[in-house]
Amino acid sequence: MDIFKIEKSKLKQFLDDLSKKYSVFVPAKQDRVTSFKEITLNSQLSTLNSYNTDKPPKDIFFPQTETLFTYDENSQLSTLNSQLSKPIAIFGVRPCDAKSFTLLDKVFDSEKYTDTYWKERYKDALVFALGCNNPLSTCFCNWVGGGPFNKEGADISLIDIGEAFLAEPCSKKGEEVIHKLSLQKATEDDLKKGNQLKNEAESMLSKPVEISSLKEDLDALWNSPKWEEIARKCLNCAACTYLCPTCHCFDIQDEGKSSKGKRIRIWDSCMFKLFTQEAAGTNPRPTGKERMRQRIMHKFNYLVETIGEFGCVGCGRCIISCPVNLDVREVIKEIKKVRN
C-alpha cells in the first residue's frame, strides 16, 4: 500500500480541506485541560505535538450527556439531529484511543442490539491515528496487545517525522479517502525515518508484563480477600472510569416536567454505590471491594468473554488521574501474584 506525506506547513490547509466534507476534531487545550474539539478557524494545532489528551476522545461518539429524545405536552417524542450533517473525522488521535473505538463499537453495535446514537456517528467516521514518538512512563499499550504505532481502529495511520506526517491508509475507507486528497508520496528516506522513530518509541516503553492468562487468573480470584486489599485506598470516585477511553457505562434520566423535557443518557460509573442500588434497597455491590472487582473484572475478564479482548488499551489515563495513585498496572501484578 502506498504511503503518503502531509507537510506540516500545509497542515492547516489540509485540515481546512478535510473540514469541507467532515466535522474535523483535533486535540485542543482549553483552560489547562486537553481534549478533542471540533476544529475552528482559531484552532491551535500545537497540542498535536504534546502527549495524549487528558480526556479521551470517546465523547466525540459517546458524549457525556446525550439527549435520547425530547418530548412535548402532547407526548410527542422527537430525536434531535439523528442524521449528522457531516461525518466525523478525528485527526491526531493516538493508537490506543483509536483502538478504543473498535472496542466500544463491539459493545454498542453488538449482535443483539445496535445503539443508534453511537452508530450514526461512528459508522462513517474517519480516524487519523498519530503514532507516539514519545510514549509516557504511564503508557502500557504494549501490555494489552497495542503499541505506539498500532493501526487498529485507524483508517489512516500517521507518523510525525518532523517536517511532515507520513500517512498510511489502513482501511478501505482510509484508502478511498487518501487518494482523493492529492497528497504526495513519501520518499524512501521518509519511510526510513518513520521506521526509526517507530523502533525508538517501542524501545522506550517498559517491558510488558505478560498477561495472556489474566482472564483465567481473575476467574480464580473471585472470592479472594485480595480485592479488599486492592480496593482499600480507592476513594470510589469516577476519575478513572470517566477518563477511560473504553468505559461505556451510562445512566438514563428524564430531565424536565411531564409536559416538556428530555430523556438523556449520562456517563455513569461502576465505582459509585448508586450504580447498582435497587429501588427496594438491596445492592449487589454494596462496598468498594465489590465495585473495584467489577471494574477490573469487566475490563480484564468479562469483555474477554464477550468480545474476545481486554477492555483496556493501556493509555494510562486512569493512572495519571487517580487521586490516590491506585495504579492499574500494580493491580494487575498483584492479581498475577496471587495465582502464581
Added chain:
Amino acid sequence: MENIEKQLRETVKKLLKEKKVDLVIGYSKGTLPLHSTPVFITHEKDVDNLIFDATCGNNLAKYLGKSRKPKTKNRKPIGIIVKGCDGRSIVQHIVENQIKREEIIIIGVPCDGVIDTRKLEEKVGRKEVLKYQVEGEKIIVEGKDFKNSLKKKEILSDSCLMCKYPNPPVYDIFVGEPVPVNENRKPNTDNLESLSPDKRWEYFEKEISKCIRCYACRNACPLCYCEECFVDQSGPQWFGKSPDLSDTMIFHIVRTLHTAGRCVSCGACTRACPTGVNLAPLGIRMEKEIKDRFGYTAGLDTEATPPMADWNENDKQEFIM
C-alpha cells in the same frame, strides 16, 4: 526529611511491636514521580515502605469516616500519620462524633507544604517529569529532554501557602521538629475578592466548566462522609446528573456550604481533581467567613461546638428581614 522518615518508621515499628495498634495508615512511595500513595501497614516488615515528604498530599483522615474506617481485629486504636491539616480534619471528625479520640493514635508530622502537580505543569509545560530531587528550598525536576530547577514554593498547593497550622493541633506522638508557625498567614482570597462580582462569577464558571462530575473532590474530602450525598439522592432528586454548568455549579456551591465551619482548607479536593478545577478558593473563603462571623476555626479543639451546630444570641442575623 530523610531523618523524619527514619524516625517515623521507628515510631510505627514500635507501636506495632508493642501491639498498641495493629494498623497504621500512612503514605508510601507512589508509582509516579511526585506522587505518594496511601498505605495501610499491619506488619512490622512493611514499615520501611512509609515515607513522608512534600508529595504526601492526600488527607488520610478520609479513611476514618464511618463507612471506610477499617475494622481492626481487637478494636485496637488505629495509628494514623497526619500533617497539620489532616490533624485538623481528625479533630473535626471527633467534634462531629465520627470517631472517638481513644480510637486513634495520632502520629503527627511537621509539614511545610505539599506539591500541587498542576502547578508543576504550569511551570515546566506539558512535559512528563520522570525524576525529581528536593534540595533545600529547591526542587529539581527532570524529564526526557529537560531539567528544571524550581523554587519549591512555586509548586506548593495554594492551601499550603496560606497554612497557619503546619503541625497537627492534637497528637499522641510527634515525629520530628514542629515547623515554625507563620503568624502572618491566613486564609486569603483577596485576588478574587478584588474582582467585580461579574468577573468573579466568570472565574468560577470557567473553573467549574471543567468539572466532569467524577466526584474525586468530594470523595477525597475527609469531611464528605455522608452516607448518601445530596447530589446523589434520587427521592427526590435535587440535581440533574449531567455536567451541565448550572447543575455542576450548584453542586460545588452546596458542597462548600455543607463544609462551612468544618473545612480546614487542606486542598485535597483541588489536588484530587483530574481536570484541575481550582476549588480551594471556595473553601478558603468559607473558612474566612466562619472565622469573621463566629470567631471559629475548624479542627483545633476536640471539645468545641461547631458554629453550624450552635446558636448564640450574638450571632449576626442581618439576613433575617
Added chain:
Amino acid sequence: MENVYMPIPVKVKKIMVESDDKTLRTFDIAFCNEKDRFDFMPGQFCQLSILGKGEAPFGIASSPSEKDALKFTINRVGNVTTALHYLEEGEVIGMRGPLGNWYPVDKFKGGSVVIIGGGFAFTTLRALIVYLLEHRKDYKDITVIYGARRPGLLLYRDELAEWEKRDDLQLHLTIDKEVPEWKKRVGFVPTVTKEVAPSPKNSWAVICGPPIMIKYTLPVLSELGFPQERTYTSLERRMKCGIGKCGRCNIGHKYVCSDGPVFSYAELQELPQEE
C-alpha cells in the same frame, strides 16, 4: 436503523389493586398504534416509562395470546413505580420491549413442569402458566406451588380460584401463618414443595420469589432429584438500558437484561456468586 431507546405509546386500559395493602397494582396496557404491536414469550420484560419520571423494567404478566392488553403487576417502591401507581385509566405512557429472554417452553415440551412462586414475584409465572395451559397438550403434569405471607398478598386471586377448579393443573396455595379465613395450606414454600413436587423424571422446575424462599427451596428441588440444568429462575437487577449497553445489571459476563432474565441454575453456577 431502529432506535432501541424510543418508547412506543401505550394506553393504560385498566388498573386493578392487587394486594390488600395496596402496594401492588396490576395494569392492563394496550398498544395505541396497531403497527407497534409485538410478539413476545413468557418471561420477557418491558421498560415502562412516564415522561419526566423515567423508566423501569417490569416482567410481562400476560401470555402472548392475551391480545387485548399486556399485563404488568407493579410494586410501589421507587420514583417510577410511585408515578405509575398514580396513573389513571386512559392515560398514555411509554413502553420499550419486549426485552430479554424467556422461559424455555419449547424445551419443556413433552415434560412435566413444576412452577414455584413466592410473593409478588409471580408475575411472569402467571404468563408462563397461562401459556402452558393454552398449549396444554404439549406438556404432561403442571404443578403450581404459590406462597405468600398472607392471603391478601397472593396475586391474581380470581384466576387462582379458577385454576383450582381445573383438573389439568395442580395448584397448591400456601401462606406463612394461619389466619381465620384461610382454609388451605399453611407453611413455607420449601416444605410444600417437598410434599407435592412431582417426580423429577422428565420434569422441569421454574422458581421465582424472594431470595430467602429461593435459598431454601433450591436444596429441596435438588434433593428431589431436579438437576440444575432443568431448574430455571428469573432474576432482577437495577437496569437502565435493558439491552446490555449501560453496564450495570451484569452477573459476571452475563447481562441480566439481555442474556437473561431467565437463567437455569446450571448457568448461574458458571457465573460468579455476587451477593
